[in-house]
Amino acid sequence: MDRGHDRGDTVSFRIAVLASGRGSNFLALHAAASAGRLPVELVGVFSDKASAPVLGHAGERGIAARSLSPRDFPNRLAFDLALLDAVATVQPDLIVCAGYMRILDGDALAPWIGRMINIHPSLLPKHRGLHTHRKALEAGDHEHGASVHMVTAELDGGPVIAQAVVPVLPDDDEATLAQRVLSREHPLLIASVAAIARGEVAWQDGRLCHAGKPLATPLRLGSDDRLQVAA
């Protein structure tokens, strides 16, 4: 993976965000970067929805924000190629899908494999796709959580970098469980992006690696918001 853009006196690790909705994960990344807790530069936010609140959040913070409408393109491949062309103009080192609700065409994303991650609200491989909190409740799971994974052509199926685990409590409903997971998604995404920006997690020869070795088991977010090697 490219370890950042050298622009003369400083090296920055450039992050583009793909998002379709409210943008709390984007805001968490932005707050951490602004506070010096995350060594990255947010260089653009891109959406498939012109009305997505995340675009306003980005604009208010002086970050380039752009939406493209799938309706303006003949098919998924054409839209995804145009979207990723737009993303490429900001020269990201990493694309972070944070609530991006469209499936990406495999051919369009192929050049970005190893440079694109997604945050998904379940302990993958459990509960891919939508309505993950409902699925966890229906399955009677005692634990639930979130995963950050490399994006591949398989929906929610790329190698998992790190996970945050929360308990499922007896009186949980979808809303309470979603809120508990979301509160851990933010530190999970920040820690995962930081690990990539620092080169601790990398895509090497088509494999996800941590500290230079293939990562067999996802890292786990500790109560101190740091990633730990799973026991």
Ligand code: GRF
């Ligand atoms: C998060 O739960 C994320 O895991 C999922 O979509 C949601 C996006 O939330 N992929 P936000 O837009 O970042 O607030």
